[in-house]
Amino acid sequence: MSSNRGRKQKSHQQQKEHNSFFPQLWDFSSLAQYLSMMQLNSSNRPPPLMLNTFTDVGNLQNYLQMYMPRQNQNSSPSQSNFHARPYSSLDRPSYRNENCSPAPPRNDSPYRSRSAMATKPSRSALPAWATDSNGELRRNTSLLRVLESGELVNFAMDKFGCQFIQNALREKLSGNLLKMLFEQVIGRQDVFLKLSTNMYGNFFVQQVIEISTATHDSEYNFRQEKIKEYLAGKMTDLSLDKSACRVVQCALEYLDLSVASYLVQRIPQDIRFISICTDKNANHVVQKIVDVIPIQKWEFIIDFMSQPHNLRQICLNKYGCRVVQTIIEKLTIDSRNSDLTVSAQNQREIALQRIMSTVVAKCSELATNEYANYIIQHVVSTEELGVYRDKIIETSLMKNLLSLSQEKYASHVVEKAFLHAPLLLFAEMMEEIFDGYVPHPETGKDALDIMLFHQFGNYVVQCMLTVCCESISKQRSTKKGGYDYFHQFEIWLKRLQERILKEKNKLMRFSSGKKMIETLQNLRYYPTSSSASAQYSLNQYYTTASEDEYNEESDEMRRDEKISIYLEKIVDENANLRKKRKGLRAVAIKNHDHDGDDESDDNLDHLQSHTSTSSKSFFNSSSSSRQRCPSSSSYSK
Template identity: 30%
Template sequence: MGTPSYQTIYSLAIQERSLAIACVMALHPITQFTYPNYLVPNDSVGVYPVNAYLQPQNVVIDPYNLQGIQGYGTAPPGYQYRIMTVQEYEALISGIQQLEISQKSKLPEWLYDENGNFTVGLDDILNQKLFFTCLKDKKGSRFIQDNFSEAGVNLREQMFDAVFQQNVFYDIAADRFGNFVLQKMIEEVEGEQLGKAIDLIAERCVEMSFDRFSCRVVQKIFDVVEAEDLHKILNGFEGSVAIMSMDQSANHVLQKMINLYSNEMIHFIGAELAADMDDVICNKFGCRVVQFLLEKLCKDLTSPFPDQGNKKNTLRMILDKIVLRQRYCQDEYANYVVQYVLCHPFLKCYATKIIEKSILRNIVMFSTDKFASHVVEKTLDIIDPKALDDIVHDLFTKSCGRNGRLAIEKLMFDQFGNYVIQRLLSMSIEIRQGKRQGSESWFKLLSEKIQENATSLLRYSSGKKILETLSRELGKSLV
């Protein structure tokens, strides 16, 4: 399997401007970004080399994080990079300029006047065998959409028969302009024609969901067809939920189903997410799906949700997974889901489990972690006064590191821990002013410890904020 040449990358870039822009950002000689040997198709089948996969709309490129891209993992052994030369860069820029020209309408000029308005009807486009050309053209697609509703029965049937054939349907669904025509047709047709659309989508519903244009067609069928008529499509997603949730296009299909259908109909989504929770909740798209499902399931709650009962309950399956993993608090994406559980008024028993099993046992480590520190701040807001006193006591009595520094001092000077101290200081002031329940004694402890370290705190912007807050409360300048 050979390394794709610059010409291969360029030929792909010419097919789609967004990919060309990504290539420029990735290969710009000044930034010295490098380009991976493999582009990753957003496809459930697997990873293909660039020169074997010719649908650039399905290629995933993150120009800001190109080192070692292969799916969502790391680079394969022997992976090599190449810096784009200035000559190649200039050639690519020239190609993009040509691409701007080629993106203009490819329709014959006699179809519309000097103002861009069509001077022919849909029947003329069909008779001149320009229907498929129009479908994939920006102006042509819009013209078909605008006139489809008013077309006669025979004309509509001709267009439907032309489009709703197996190979044609999937090709148009994956087109940047053609997919809008399909969506319009799905909105307008009924009976056997709508049934044909359901059958075609059901046959490749997962594959279509991974394409950024086809996924819109899948979502449109959900809007149009009643839930009881969609079992064929919904059944087609079973076994693919986890991988779909982690895809930038397919995750929206799942969210659409979660939003529209009953908890019973989407039980399989929750079950599959729970089975692969470690991967899903730590993914930037997957975490959204998990939280969206939690929000949907919690809407029906009218009282606190117990942590005992039917283990096959969708909400319980997900929550049981979340409370078992303390590393979710430290994850870039999963921490948001943890915060949601902590703050929900009817999930207090699960919030308590998270606090006891994960947060209280790791309060210093979490407070100095980039992501877990947010979870700690949220915990301080919701925790009961007694537990809050215990946290403060630990911070003032436990030593950290070889130098014997108190935990409270470690947090003051930590890039993330200082935010926890700022929150604690604000809360102690609220208690002192009678705006919050709690012990007033630790305001004095915290105030004294801050003043002891005032000189060192002044060196940092975060330290100055702490001193300014305390100064306002004490009525004297510490800065």
Template identity: 50%
Template sequence: MDRDTFSDSRRARHFGRSNQNSLSFNNFARSENHRRNLRDTYLSETSSSEYYNTSFSPMNTRNSPAIPSYFDESSTDLSHQLNGFHLDDYNRKMLGTSASSLADSNYLRSNRLSSLPSWALDENREIRCDLTLRKVVEEGLVLSFSMDKSGCHFLQSNYFGENTQNVDPYIRDRVSREVLGSKEVFLTICKNIFGNFFLQRVIEYSTPLEQETIKKYIVSDITALCLDKSACRVVQTALEKLEPRFADAIVAAIPRKNRLMSICTDQNANHVIQKIIKKMPLKKWEFLVIYLCKQEHDNLLDICQDKYGCRVVQTIVEVLSEEAINKIEAEEKTRALRRLMSKILAKCAKLASNEFANYVIQHIIETPGILSDYRNAIIETCLLRNLLSMSQEKYASHVIERAFVYAPLSHIIEMMEEIFDGYVPHPETGKDALDILMFHQFGNYVVQRMLQICVDAVTGQRDTHINGIDFRHKFENWLAKLYVRARREKSRLNRFSSGKKILDILQSMEGYVPTATSFDLHSPFPQVDDVLAAFCPSSLFSPSATTTSNDWTSRTTSISSEPHFDYDFNFNNYQKF
């Protein structure tokens, strides 16, 4: 997969960077431990660890207790009935990722035998085709069916969807009382791997009176539900389907202090926060912006540097940059965005160099409209005068590339001038910034991007006018310098796929200068003036034959880089080889 496709993939945005350097890995480990500590603190305070099985160890090989037959239907003890499902044993089995698939299959089979009565199953241990919803309800099996895979499908196919209007009111009332009659039952179904899907349908087709009960149950244990893999889906559905007054009450119950950090950075709860941001008015979740922008804390930095938290911040930026419906909303969004962006600009250097936070900066740079001014501010305050060092960083180099692609022409010219003419060559080796980046494992992608921009400008695919002044001659000069440098280092470039890419782009350009001097790959490297003469006039180039930006090679190739040196700003002796 090429680099652009990889960067644009949402899944890869968070899981694709496998080759981390030790510093980034240590920072991530500290962030993970911090989030787990916050989560464990909450669980110890609320005494709800049974929902998360915090005492369970994946290495625990203790034999599971024998699973008794289905609970006594005549018993009225709800806790005894719930124990009949062996939910803790089931959750432990699902969490034991090292267990074999055969063991999991056997466990699920035995779990079905214990949760569903034998008369409801056929000879293949599947639900009988002649079983009716009335029979399930009258036998009091709604709870057990909802937490079985096939049973959950049976309930949804017979009670919801196209069949919803045809359900007997008596049956519907009985199902509602079974599910919503007790908070303990409701929370248990919420956290079940199958039951949560059935409960989402219950919420979708609930009445206002039932919604009041649903809201009360969710608010009573909101943090635990948000952190749970299954229950977080129920909370998101409630935010979408409940009446606004009930959804507002759920949002109001979200913790505002220390626990908010664990929610924003949790792999499950972050989806609840994103749902709130996308579906609710700004004034309902403005507390998130306030939390991120606290002066005495680095909440923004901590959340942006998290694998899941960076998506929360990016979602906030996306929503705040969308067009407002009315003037009042526009003013509120502008105010909140200005507050958030001032904090991001203050931490821009750290964010751009982080494994996950760099995506927040990339998003700001590549989004047009209201974020354009903030993109320019990032380039001016963070990137310019730091291009050489940031281009050699694994994650910051992605930000530099995005800046070259989406920056206005005036900023592109400044960035080009800094790379080509902004650093004094090393006094002993004579190497300049271009020498270093061309053979650097990350910097070479920046050089490829610069080369493609020059090609696009020279061939007319990119506008080169500012206030009526044409700057195409600058791009022709930079392209000529790249041409000369590539010919000089041809043997070294041919060793690497990235170097071959540079040579291929330049070779494709040579084919479209029929009247100019032709430079064979084996000929002595030409002077800059000769190359300029060959490249002019620009109209001789054909845009159709140039390489597109989608042809970039992947960063997986390891390239041995040259020793790095510190350079003084104010390079003024470029042609000293």
């Protein structure tokens, strides 16, 4: 019994080991109801065979084919009958790392290399007769065949086809070709609008408009009216479109003035005009109107922008600020146009005054804005707008120079004010910076100290220094109304110089401080007057620490030269002394005269003592003179 029990335990243990290495197949019979809920048998195939312990293992491949994830039928050209064959290695993903490089793309793959796309561009929009096997345009393709075949739209909407048509239109065309061209483009509204909104076709439409306005035939007015009809009905939408806005600008420039003026009146003149001015595409249409259309036709724009609320919204925008600046530039340029009539000049001045009064009233806000500050800079730096520039400086900048100089955008306006302000206002601005603010009670820093080391204010100080240096060097006029401000510029420059040299060690850490010091150093190279004495006196008056260092270095060089010269002189004296000693000894030996020999020795000792005494006195005097010379460090401190 014990032996039988042992044999049973041994066989049971062997069965466990066998099952650990060769596990049994899973029984999926209990999952049948869940699999039916998943609707895996939605196809026309028979339901899968559920495996159990009595199922033939040969059906395992069919079972795996039923329940493994299906692959895309188009993933491989050789898998046309994918579901008809059993599971194979083609259906399994490959986990072998083949240098981590993807398979080369097929010809029909959308992912092509840049070089492949460059050599074989897509010609899907072009007809088969126009391209060869490589996708290139055939040499026998002509504009006449394109027009006769009715493929003009496909050519115009294709990148290379549009280039082909544009190149063909640059050549001289016959009347028959022009007639066919105008009929297929201008004669059909759907084609005209479709090409106008296309990224390639809009360039073709612009060229057609130019040719149409340059061709004066019997149908000239008909074409003008057709283009006006197409654009006027969708003026707002076309102006907001990225491609069509170019067509609108071309029409405003090349069409007759009456037609262009009619298109201008079709622009909305209510609150929607703000959206047009602030749009990245439509703002160019407004600028084109201001540039090529007389002011009488767009006076509604002046009326709209004269309202402070509307002007503020437009000026604070990235694109709207450019529209306002274009209007100001146009009204300023027209002031120099002698061809305008008196009434037109009066209308221009009134329009400019209305716009600028609103700009001046909002200057404090506009000067600190990221985009609107460019408008204020333009007004301040334009000489023809000097009246408004002075008003801006007096009402908005004065008494706020310190705070505005520390603003990122307003500091640019303050710089322009220092560079272009008249002498009287410049003097008031300089006095405000120097003495217009109470120093800090604890640190004792005044406005100039703050601006010197401020990240934006230092640029204003550089402008102040530049204007003073240019005025001292006669590069700027210092006379105004019979009064000369030259002496005041000397005082201002001296105060700036003292403050800059006082903070020289700190300023040398920054590029802005180095520029200020360099500006002072370059001042002595400017021609200030015709006389050399005046030039020397001015340079002596405005010496810098670097010049003192240079002078000290030159003194040391001169002292070294004196020492070397004196040492050479001592060597020569010693050589002469040896010659005299030899001569005296020779005479003493010859005459046997001891007194003479003693006298010669005394003379020799006298010469040696004189040489040593003079050399000691020279070195003592040179060292004492060096100690009396102030060093550059003591001067800077």
